[in-house]
Amino acid sequence: MLEVKDLHASAGDKEILKGISLSVNPGEIHAIMGPNGSGKSTLAQVLAGHPALQVTSGQVFFQGQDLLDMQPEERAQAGLFLAFQYPVEIPGVSNAYFLRAAYNEMRKARGEDEVDPMDFLDLLEQKLKVVDWGPEIMQRAVNSGFSGGEKKRNEILQLAVLEPKLAILDETDSGLDIDALRTVAAGVNQLRRPDNAFIVITHYQRLLNYIVPDFVHVLSNGKVVMSGGKDLALELEARGYEWVDAQAEALAQ
Amino acid sequence: MSGAYLKEFESFAGAATVEGPEWLEPIRRSALARFAHTGFPTAREEEWRFTPVTPLAQTSWRPAVGVSDEIARAQLAPFIFGHEEWCTLVFVNGEYAPGLSSSGNLPAGVVATTLAEALRNGGDVLQRHLAKYARTEESPFTALNTALFRDGGFVHVAAGVDLPLAVNLVFVSTPQAAGTVTHPRNLIVVERNARASVVESYVTLGPGARYWTNPVTEVWTGPNSWVEHTRIQRESEAAYHVATTQAEVSRDSHYRSFSMAMGAALARHNLNARLADQYAEALLYGLYLTHGDQLVDNHTVLYHDHPHGHSWEVYKGILDDRSRAVFNGKVMVKREAQKTDAKQTNRNLILSDFAKVDTKPQLEIFADDVKCTHGATVGQLDEVSLFYAQSRGFPLAEARRMLTYAFAAEVIEEVALEPVRAELNRLLLERLNEGR
Numbered sequence: 001m002l003e004v005k006d007l008h009a010s011a012g013d014k015e016i017l018k019g020i021s022l023s024v025n026p027g028e029i030h031a032i033m034g035p036n037g038s039g040k041s042t043l044a045q046v047l048a049g050h051p052a053l054q055v056t057s058g059q060v061f062f063q064g065q066d067l068l069d070m071q072p073e074e075r076a077q078a079g080l081f082l083a084f085q086y087p088v089e090i091p092g093v094s095n096a097y098f099l100r101a102a103y104n105e106m107r108k109a110r111g112e113d114e115v116d117p118m119d120f121l122d123l124l125e126q127k128l129k130v131v132d133w134g135p136e137i138m139q140r141a142v143n144s145g146f147s148g149g150e151k152k153r154n155e156i157l158q159l160a161v162l163e164p165k166l167a168i169l170d171e172t173d174s175g176l177d178i179d180a181l182r183t184v185a186a187g188v189n190q191l192r193r194p195d196n197a198f199i200v201i202t203h204y205q206r207l208l209n210y211i212v213p214d215f216v217h218v219l220s221n222g223k224v225v226m227s228g229g230k231d232l233a234l235e236l237e238a239r240g241y242e243w244v245d246a247q248a249e250a251l252a253q
Numbered sequence: 254m255s256g257a258y259l260k261e262f263e264s265f266a267g268a269a270t271v272e273g274p275e276w277l278e279p280i281r282r283s284a285l286a287r288f289a290h291t292g293f294p295t296a297r298e299e300e301w302r303f304t305p306v307t308p309l310a311q312t313s314w315r316p317a318v319g320v321s322d323e324i325a326r327a328q329l330a331p332f333i334f335g336h337e338e339w340c341t342l343v344f345v346n347g348e349y350a351p352g353l354s355s356s357g358n359l360p361a362g363v364v365a366t367t368l369a370e371a372l373r374n375g376g377d378v379l380q381r382h383l384a385k386y387a388r389t390e391e392s393p394f395t396a397l398n399t400a401l402f403r404d405g406g407f408v409h410v411a412a413g414v415d416l417p418l419a420v421n422l423v424f425v426s427t428p429q430a431a432g433t434v435t436h437p438r439n440l441i442v443v444e445r446n447a448r449a450s451v452v453e454s455y456v457t458l459g460p461g462a463r464y465w466t467n468p469v470t471e472v473w474t475g476p477n478s479w480v481e482h483t484r485i486q487r488e489s490e491a492a493y494h495v496a497t498t499q500a501e502v503s504r505d506s507h508y509r510s511f512s513m514a515m516g517a518a519l520a521r522h523n524l525n526a527r528l529a530d531q532y533a534e535a536l537l538y539g540l541y542l543t544h545g546d547q548l549v550d551n552h553t554v555l556y557h558d559h560p561h562g563h564s565w566e567v568y569k570g571i572l573d574d575r576s577r578a579v580f581n582g583k584v585m586v587k588r589e590a591q592k593t594d595a596k597q598t599n600r601n602l603i604l605s606d607f608a609k610v611d612t613k614p615q616l617e618i619f620a621d622d623v624k625c626t627h628g629a630t631v632g633q634l635d636e637v638s639l640f641y642a643q644s645r646g647f648p649l650a651e652a653r654r655m656l657t658y659a660f661a662a663e664v665i666e667e668v669a670l671e672p673v674r675a676e677l678n679r680l681l682l683e684r685l686n687e688g689r
Contacts, residue, residue, distance in 0.1 A: 048644050051636060072643035088641035092659030092666070105646035158645065
């Protein structure tokens with residue numbers, strides 16, 4: 001589904017990703033871990049097409065298409081979703097409008113008719129259950145004045161409505177208390193299907209108790225320095241990121 | 254150039270004195286004298302530095318002639334909104350058009366009529382309030398209006414009456430208005446414990462006539478009253494619009510204004526609100542949408558004259574093409590106006606490299622126990638917000654449109670009366686969808 005080959009990317013003059021390779025198949029959950037500044041979020045943003053980041057070399061294929069050649073909205077329409085680490089507030093646009101319009105943009109891209117507001121409400125009612133929310137949230141402006149936890153839940157709601165093939169969760173656990181974390185994780189687990197995939201980016205192992213990954217990759221200084229099964233996350237938790245750095249140094253020599 | 258106006262005054266003063274009340278005559282004469290003394294402002298005056306009125310001052314404008322007979326009701330459909338029961342007074346090229354107006358369904362205690370009619374009917378409300386608040390010393394344009402106004406809207410809501418619907422005052426200019434000036438004059442008086450909404454619209458039929466509208470509106474909110482005052486300026490884009498709104502806000506009363514400006518080649522709106530007693534509150538909201546070569550200038554002054562006053566002001570602008578906007582917001586807090594709480598914000602969104610904004614907040618505070626803040630921003634759409642919308646499937650152009658809409662919708666949401674809010678939203682979307 002996703003094939004990342006030796007990806008290099010920079011923000012301005014600073015190279016942040018220094019050769020990342022990654023392969024994700026349908027039905028899989030990949031966790032990407034690493035200390036602050038290792039390039040985790042940059043990888044997520046590059047895949048979604050953030051305009052402030054430049055890909056300097058490497059290739060990315062998403063369902064056989066050259067992802068790097070696509071506009072951010074084309075990536076979204078092709079089924080790629082990024083749950084933002086810091087979801088953007090849009091005062092003046094209701095959650096209901098935003099979600100329906102986004103849903104319809106996806107449909108238009110597939111050559112399907114737009115759904116009218118009433119039909120969308122039926123769909124929404126089901127999706128709200130995924131994040132255990134009532135309909136009140138839909139009248140509020142997108143993320144505007146939302147708590148940190150509400151913003152993350154709203155990202156998962158968008159994920160539920162848009163039904164992407166590949167969802168990248170960028171530190172969705174940061175700033176969440178344990179109850180909110182459980183709600184968000186339960187939502188993601190409900191959305192798992194054999195034909196979709198998730199990349200879960202996190203600093204801490206905690207989230208992975210609830211969203212159990214098939215693969216764990218550890219990033220350090222813009223490179224994948226370790227890959228393994230779910231146990232790698234536990235080992236990392238026990239030994240700390242110093243251990244990774246030591247391994248990475250040993251690898252380099 | 255003031256000679257022509259003096260002549261006009263002399264030719265019309267006789268008739269006006271016959272029709273109008275005696276007490277008005279000296280007010281008009283002194284206003285005219287004031288204008289004769291000052292003439293039009295020049296760009297050397299600080300208040301007019303960014304808004305040159307020379308082209309306006311150098312034109313010999315003729316008095317407008319009403320042509321309401323030639324207009325069908327259906328032509329006004331784009332400008333009339335709200336409910337059937339709303340009272341709508343239509344003026345065409347300055348002249349009242351009874352055939353195009355509708356009296357609506359006003360509750361007892363509410364008078365909504367023309368100022369000329371009200372002056373003929375007499376009564377002390379006019380004498381108590383007309384020309385008492387908009388000071389001719391403050392603006393030559395107000396002086397000229399006071400000297401020469403012929404008609405406009407008069408709304409009076411008696412004590413304790415709740416007017417659930419709005420009164421619509423619609424000033425239409427037709428292509429025949431080219432080369433003419435009108436001086437609409439409105440008076441809104443809402444007595445103690447009453448509640449009212451009034452909408453003023455300045456619109457044009459047919460494109461591109463070059464005319465000048467010089468309106469003055471005075472509002473008095475009685476003690477403990479609630480007034481929503483909306484103004485929609487959609488003049489011809491070749492026209493001049495220079496207006497003054499003066500609100501006198503009494504004790505415990507609430508005045509909220511929304512000023513939408515999207516028309517005219519040059520538009521200037523002076524909005525002055527005086528908190529004339531304790532615990533008065535004024536909320537001033539504004540939205541200007543400019544494109545082409547338009548210049549839109551909003552000057553507001555909030556006079557905090559007494560303790561415990563509260564004012565809240567948010568003006569937003571969206572500028573495209575080579576258009577320009579000016580915002581000047583003064584907050585004057587007198588020494589005795591302790592416990593004043595005033596906040597002012599002006600935010601501008603620039604959609605083109607050639608558009609320009611001059612924004613200037615001015616606080617003059619003489620009291621020491623107050624909370625006053627102000628802020629002004631000029632910027633473009635936020636890149637991260639655009640990316641966020643794109644990452645949800647919105648094409649870039651659509652993302653831009655949505656975020657531009659959101660920027661403006663946030664201030665429109667402050668309008669209390671739903672049909673008015675809906676109309677403002679419609680106008681906003683209409684503008685954003687142009688050329689789509």
